[in-house]
Amino acid sequence: MLSVKEYQTVSSIQGPLMMVEMIDEAKYGHIVDIELPDGSIRHGQILQVENDRVLFQVFEGTSGIDVKRSTVRFLAKPLELGVSPDILGRVFSGLGVPKDDGPAIIPDKRLDINGQPINPYARDYPNEFIQTGISTVDGLNPLVRGQKLPIFSGSGLPHDDLAAQLARQATVLGKGEEFAVVFAAMGITFEAAQFFIDDLHNTGAIERAVMFVNLANDPAIERIATPRFALTAAEYLAFERGMHVLVILNDMTNYCEALREISAARKEVPGRRGYPGYLYTDLATVYERAGRIKGNKGSITMVPVLTMPEDDKTHPVPDLTGYITEGQVILSRSLGRQGVSPPVDVLPSLSRLKDKGIGKEKTREDHADLYNQLYAAYARGKEMQELATIMGEAALSDEDRKYMEFANKFEARYIGQDYYENRTVFQTLDLGWELLSMFENAELKRIDVKLIEKYMPRFREKA
Amino acid sequence: MAEQRVGRVVKVAGPVVVAEGMSGARMYDVVRVGKINLIGEIVELRGDTASIQVYEETTGIGPGEPVLDTEAPLSVELGPGLIESIYDGIQRPLDELVSAEGEFMSRGSDMPGLNREKKWHFKPTVGDGTQVGPGDIIGEVEETTLMVHKIMIPPGVRGTIRSISEGDYTVEETVAVCAGEDGTETTLTLMQRWPVRNARPIARRLAPENILVSGQRVIDTFFPISKGGTACVPGPFGTGKTVVQHQLAKWVDADVVVYVGCGERGNEMTDVLTEFPELKDPRSGEPLMRRSVLIANTSNMPVAAREASVYTGITIAEYFRDMGYTVALMADSTSRWAEAMREISTRLEEMPAEEGYPAYLSARIAAFYERAGRVKCSGNPQREGGLSVIGAVSPPGGDLSDSVVQATLHVVKVFWSLKGELAYQRHFPAIDWLTSYSFYTQYLQRMFDDKEQGDAMERMRKEAMGLLEQESELREIVRLVGAEALSPRDRLALETARALREDYLHQNAFHEVDTYTSMAKQYEMLQTVLHFHHQALEAIEAGVETAEIFKLAVREDIARAKYIPQDQIDKIGQIRSRIEEQMKQLQGTVAAK
């Protein structure tokens, strides 16, 4: 074993940061243990080494640490997670320490939690449709295996219900492959975390789940490591054990705040709203770990959840997330107020990888044309809804009014859906046709005439 | 050989490493850092201390480790084998890295940009005894079915050709010798090197002349880019920057396309990699990959290599331009490049200017776009080449006052402004027709062999834009006083503008036919939409109700004209005849009353 060097030369402590001096050897990115006079241990990671001075962040925070009586040990390795198939069904702390009553994990190997970037040439394009049973996702913003599709929410909006429904219902049509759920909680409440755990229990999925839990009252800096632990577990399960892994990261806004805290303590030039200039790059090293690899059976599909401060989509956290992920599902407070549930704001929501995951032999041939048409009609209807609130309905032409009615029905029946209602993609598609049947064929310009002729008559008869 | 300079690391902070004992080192020299030989580049020198941006993750590096000066600036290898390659930001071949080291990127790997084993068939185009100078073409290699690779005399070399011969060569083998007047001999190979941060020499710049046809209607008709021109595509996330870039990479009438994925998604590169070998070039029928070079330094790959990636890309693009080709380079996204600059600058503790970006941000952006242009290439035979550069910009929150957007708008000649609202309505490409601009519209006319057609296109373009502008004013009125207040002519203007938007500007990149529209088809389609408008105006004059006009069955045909395949575009002319028939009928019924 490597000899571990100890130092008692702490020179300063500031916020979550500590500096030690007169160090013989230290490496950037490696970890340290800090032993307090009472024998308790905290964990740190090196942010900068300059000559014999080392700056590191303390995951558990520095409260109660003093300059004179702490011992710092250099462990000469990066932060690691011990993995084996036994991690399934287990609950870990935000720093990867078992937190349930289970036995210690005897690791097959230890993995650097930072991972390595996937070589872009090795990636396999995500194209397998995942049925989530949620119409606004399956019909309009289909999710595919290996995609990263976040939920942008606001405080008090039902993102947990939606994420849980997704985890509960997500399946790939006609396949019974091995799946797993990795759940990372970052600064969420006990109740919110327990809600997921209970849900996984109820569906029996708990045995296929790995949880990394950092709650609202757990150390904030720890949150920087939590998603990396989760993704290391996910990569192991997916790419070494061939499983299809769904990773839920909840809540990424808390993660970003922890980064901001470190950055502020380092007195770095702040970017927008005080977040560090490297937030984009940092988030990318988390989100880009989703994907598929050529010749490998497994996959990582990622659903990060984040709350938008003041419901502002241009806030750096949702903004930079949107710039990295492959689409987003946005929840709307005003739809929620109108009683539409889940209040998915369809227009700004997007799945960028949908096109190769749907269509003939994947879902159905009419899928793409259908969502294009639904989008076009709903966008127009939504505009009319707004016009009607300003000018009164009387100001609308007959045609405009028809679009407004469409938007109303669409919100009530297509967007609106119970959290336990699991619609097949075909039910979702048919519902789309049924709603569109209030228009003349000629108005459905986004749909191929042949498809209209094939599918529409059934719904016209019904109407 | 002189002994190699070895310094030692004194500081590591993320991607920046400081080393001392580096006296004699030059700015931008490439160095190898640490025991695991990470690749880096000197970006600041103070006394014998060098600050180095490291192209690889620096975890595990610490003070005391060695730093080796290679005494050469960051350069790319130029020669046969570039086409169909996929490189990281510093020209390491990603495909070969997968076979050598696995699916995840490892560190410190050395892999030359051009394959050393592969033999290329070289055919000289000059004989022994020919006097040559920089840029002169001495022979050719058929690199792919779409690319005749010209072998040129590297910059700075001059003299008489000796022992040149046809045959199969690797990129390192001597194909000829160039004897200088002073008796020095330079061995010529299929490959040359060029430092990425310097523009390659040209004879002189030329004014733009032709449009780079993209097959995207809103671009070609309203906001075209020229061969050798520059354009930018700013927009909030998810508004279609990448799709525009991909569409251009697929369909522009260029000989070579260099696509730089700079700090963006891995899957987007995979998308290109899986699609381009399948897609056929509409002119040659050959797979598009055979004219493409890809640079992929995705967002999770090291930032310093991301900073270098746009330079690697543009140097390769210039090299093909020097052969006399039309080249198009797409950089997605230049904001990520600027952010990489910012990150390095912050670690160097440079004084920040706006938004934390270094003070030299605009200068770097301007210098990058200045490498585009239509040029007279240096060397013989006489030839012209063009390099168009199209940069995506990803401003925070979609805010166009962002430093990178502003610095870019100062230099580029085409602005495709993507709007969130259009994207949310799934109006794609979400290029805002009211705020976008192009300085190259005057060249559109020349795209038609028939002068009259060219003039007509110009007239139609103006009329259509006029209607779209009128629409935005009319919509304002509707919002204030309701649709009732509008005259029949205004109502028609609104409907025609809608048709222009939905049936002409809207273009589905994922539809087999709609993805590409030839100039001829654009002409036909636009003419048809406007023909309806003119006929309808006449009908209104004759007393026909607008509601009747809007109900005409032919409108559906107009809407579906975009789906008519290229080889059947005469069918679009038939729609115009139907417009006339149906309008005549309407007028007839009015007259009968």
Ligand SMILES: Nc1ncnc2c1ncn2[C@@H]1O[C@H](COP(=O)(O)OP(=O)(O)OP(=O)(O)O)[C@@H](O)[C@H]1O
């Ligand atoms: N011309 C088009 N036709 C059809 N769909 C399009 C078109 N342009 C964009 N889209 C849709 O919009 C989505 C987002 O486009 P794209 O990925 O190009 O956005 P972006 O501006 O590059 O976003 P980011 O800045 O996050 O990278 C695409 O996945 C696609 O679904």
Ligand SMILES: [Mg+2]
């Ligand atoms: Mg993009």
